[in-house]
Amino acid sequence: MGSGQVTDWQGMHVTVAGLGVSGIPAAKVxxxxxxxxxxxxxxxxxxAREQAAELEALGITVRLGDGATLPKGTELVVTTPGWKPDKPLxxxxxxxxxxIWGDVELAWRLRGPDAAPWLAVTGTNGKTTxxxxxxxxxxxxxxxTAAVGNIGVSLLDVVLGEQQYDVLAVELSSYQLHWAPSLRAHSAAVxxxxxDHLDWHGSMEAYAADKGRIYEGNRVACVYNAADNATEDLVREADVEEGCRAIGFTLGTPGPSQLGVVDGILVDRAFVENRQQNAQELAEVSDVNPPAPHNIANALAAAALARAFGVPAAAVREGLRNFRPDAHRIAHVADVDAVAYVDDSKATNTHAAQASLAAYESIVWIAGGLAKGATFDELVAKSAERLRGVVLIGQDRALIREALARHAPQVPVVDLDRTDTGAMLAAVQEAQRLAVAGDTVLLAPACASMDMFANYNKRGDAFAQAVGELGAGA
Known part of the structure; x- marks a missing residue:
């Protein structure tokens, strides 16, 4: 079907795989x-029957309980992101x-001739921020502009809506990229x-390859993480337009064609005249909220994409100052008896938890939940020297406890043999007992929440409520 726009859908037989957030809008469109x-x-x-009735009322055929068989005469399949590539369909x-297209591919094909360019972001962690x-x-x-895509704002709605945009900031998951073969961003970052999600992709190599699709056909900049060689490898492997540049970001002093940090200043040595000699000040580290190392990296990646689009340095500073992070993402809840309590319930995997743990010097760590097949040795080994104590909750806490025994045997561990929601109050009380003035009690579970809570938001809310009860009794 090529990679261009489809102008005539009349009579084309299309199978949509899956109801839900992206399947229903795709079917209607x-x-x-x-x-x-x-x-x-x-x-x-x-x-599902309720959703099917809504679509059938419009004249759309729905087959429930049979997602394996390809309907006769199908000319195109449009899938929701969650369906694994090895499905029989x-x-x-x-x-x-x-x-086979995903919702992102469909949005890309349906956008108009004067559509806004896309600045695209993917990665295991930090995408939304x-x-x-x-x-x-x-x-x-x-x-x-608008922040759209995997962030919860449908690209189909944005592309087909009446609102006009100059440029879109697009979050893309590995699932979405897998099913988006013709996407060509203005500039993109990994x-x-x-x-992560290895059960879906089948291997780390396949996961990385899907992430790397975001660079295909980039026009101006492929932004990579200088501290993560795998991201630079993906740039090397990408087939980009003539003149597209590789732009690195680093928490250290930047070289030419990089953004980095010098004496507390975020600086640009990529989008300046004579980058061998010159650097442009963009913002101060203190303009980034919160100024944790991984979040400064996020800010540098965002700045690189904005600069690739021609945004002036003053707007980078103002934009970072105006930004407010989502709830449950390194959110300072309260100080009780000179101990800081920080909610990073959104750290649902080991990579996110490691970034969170690296932001503080002396930590009482609350961790545990559903491990999703993860192992914890590397996380514990890298974080051991920062740990004052650990409180474990949740179904797979034994995996973390065993990693602590191997790599941080000197750290006191409280193992709460509970998966009820009330366990969070007990965990916070135990953490308070372990902490001393100047410490940070950090909820960074490194696990999913569904063994105990509906989602990571509810888990973070429970933590904040428990901390509030500490404060009330202080």
């Missing part, structure tokens, strides 16, 4: 354009020579790479 749409879905529960489509920082910087530069 394609139906409105005259396509003959069939939605297939593995599940057949009450929610996709194998049948590939055997029949039928293209970086995209929000980027949007704040672009807004400070007077540009019409923030970092660590094992």
């Amino acid at each position: 394609l139906h409105a354009r005259g396509a003959v749409v069939t939605v297939v879905n593995d599940g057949d529960d009450a929610r 996709f194998e049948a489509a590939r055997a029949a020579g039928v293209d 970086t995209v929000q920082m980027l949007a704040s910087i672009l807004t400070a530069a007077g540009l019409r 923030l970092n790479l660590a094992p």
Whole structure:
């Protein structure tokens, strides 16, 4: 089907794989354009039947409980991001020579001839923060923009809506990139790479390759993390447009074609005249909220993409100052008896937790939950010298306890044999007992939350409530 826009959908037989956040809008959009749409879905529960009825009322065919069989006559499959590439439906489509697109690919194909360029961000951790920082910087530069994509704002809605944009800040997951073969961003960044979602991708190599798709066809800049060689390798392997540059970001002193930090100042040696000799001050470390090392890296990546788009240095500073991080992302909850309590419930994997632990000198760490196949030896070994004590909760806490016994045997560990929501108050009370003035009690679970809480937001809320009860009793 090529990589250009599809102008005539009339009568085209399209199969949409999966109901849900992206499947339903895709089905409606394609139906409105005259396509003959069939939605297939593995599940057949009450929610799915309700969604199916809504689509069937429009004239869309829905097959519940049968997501494995390719409907006869299918000319295109559009899938929701969560469906694994090895599903029988996709194998049948590939055997029949039928293209498979994701929601991002569909949005890319449906955008108009004067559509806003995309500045795209992916990585194992930091994507949402970086995209929000980027949007704040672009807004400070007077540009019409929005933070969209995997951040919870549908690209289809944005591309087909009436609002006009100058440029879009786009967060893309590895799932979305896997199914977006023709996406070509203005500039893109891969923030970092660590094992994640390997059950979906099948291997670390496949996961990295899908992340690397974000660089394909970049026009101006491929932004990589100088501290993470795997991200630079992906730039080398990418097929980009003539003149596109590799731009590194580093927490150290930047070389030519890099952004970095010098004496507490974020500086640009990439988008300046005579970059061998010159550097442009962009902002101070204190302009970044919070100024933790991994978050400064996020700010540098956002600044690099904005500078690639021609944004002036003053807008970088203003945009970073205006940015407010999401809840549950290194959020300072309170100080109680000269101990800081910090909520990083969003640290749902080891890579995110390591970044969080690196931000503080002396920590009582609250960790545990659903490990999702992760191992904890590297995380514990790198963080051991910072740990005053550890409080473990959740289903897979034994994995962390065993890593602590191997790599930090001197650190006191409280193992709470509980997975009820009330365990958080007990955990915070135990952490208070272990902490001394000047310490940070850090909730950075390195695990998913669903063994105890509906999501990481609820887990963070429980932590904040527990800290509030400490403060009330102080």
